[in-house]
Amino acid sequence: MSLLIRASALTKKPVVTLDGEDIAQVKDVLYEGSGGSVIGFTLSGRGLFAGPKNVALPWSEVVGCGRDAVMIASDQALQEQQDLVASHDIGERNVLGARLVTDTGVDLGAVVDVIVEAADVADVVGYEVEASAALGGDARNVLIPLPDALSVSGEALMVPAAALDFVSDDLAGFGAAVDDFRASLRGEN
Amino acid sequence: MNRLEDRTVDWWMWILVIIAVIVIAVALVLVVQSRRRSGGVIAVSDIKKPSDPGSQS
Numbered sequence: 001m002s003l004l005i006r007a008s009a010l011t012k013k014p015v016v017t018l019d020g021e022d023i024a025q026v027k028d029v030l031y032e033g034s035g036g037s038v039i040g041f042t043l044s045g046r047g048l049f050a051g052p053k054n055v056a057l058p059w060s061e062v063v064g065c066g067r068d069a070v071m072i073a074s075d076q077a078l079q080e081q082q083d084l085v086a087s088h089d090i091g092e093r094n095v096l097g098a099r100l101v102t103d104t105g106v107d108l109g110a111v112v113d114v115i116v117e118a119a120d121v122a123d124v125v126g127y128e129v130e131a132s133a134a135l136g137g138d139a140r141n142v143l144i145p146l147p148d149a150l151s152v153s154g155e156a157l158m159v160p161a162a163a164l165d166f167v168s169d170d171l172a173g174f175g176a177a178v179d180d181f182r183a184s185l186r187g188e189n
Numbered sequence: 190m191n192r193l194e195d196r197t198v199d200w201w202m203w204i205l206v207i208i209a210v211i212v213i214a215v216a217l218v219l220v221v222q223s224r225r226r227s228g229g230v231i232a233v234s235d236i237k238k239p240s241d242p243g244s245q246s
Binding site: 031039042044051052096 | 218228230
């Protein structure tokens with residue numbers, strides 16, 4: 001069974017071992033720019049003066065991802081950030097705030113959140129954008145489904161123009177919109 | 190008498206200065222910490238797979 005969640009709902013969640021030890025909190029959600037698979041999380045310490053940690057949590061080590069905490073078996077699940085991601089400048093690749101543009105050159109707005117489908121593996125399946133004039137504007141947020149293969153490069157994020165036919169206003173029903181959109185790209189509809 | 194009143198004012202002034210410095214320092218710490226710990230969603234292009242050579246550094 002899969003669950004659709006906003007990435008912002010994962011950040012700042014405590015990371016707790018099955019022994020009940022609260023060892024860190026989620027800082028960034030890392031995902032594969034080309035495929036959309038969630039790789040894991042960067043972490044920061046708990047407590048007022050704790051800063052970012054050098055260790056990361058791979059998604060494969062997550063035992064459970066509940067409303068209040070991300071559960072792991074033990075602190076052995078954490079690994080060095082360099083072992084998960086090769087580059088050191090990952091902070092510069094934050095997609096929040098980036099412009100979302102269709103392959104026909106229509107600006108859909110700024111990305112304010114990322115929708116993750118969480119199961120045994122987790123995938124980025126959509127972006128939440130602050131709607132531009134092309135989507136009706138009026139300062140509302142809409143959900144844009146993504147194809148299986150993503151395009152993340154430079155300043156802007158790209159989606160096929162066909163995604164405009166599957167825009168949703170909320171998470172309820174967005175999973176079906178993603179499935180329909182991907183089926184239409186495969187020519188099944 | 191006037192000199193004594195002036196000294197009293199000076200004493201309270203220093204207390205206010207110390208409180209202001211503490212408040213500013215705490216505010217700066219909170220702002221810096223919230224920025225250091227603020228989350229994002231990072232698109233990564235160069236993932237290290239377990240089978241990659243050199244992934245065990």
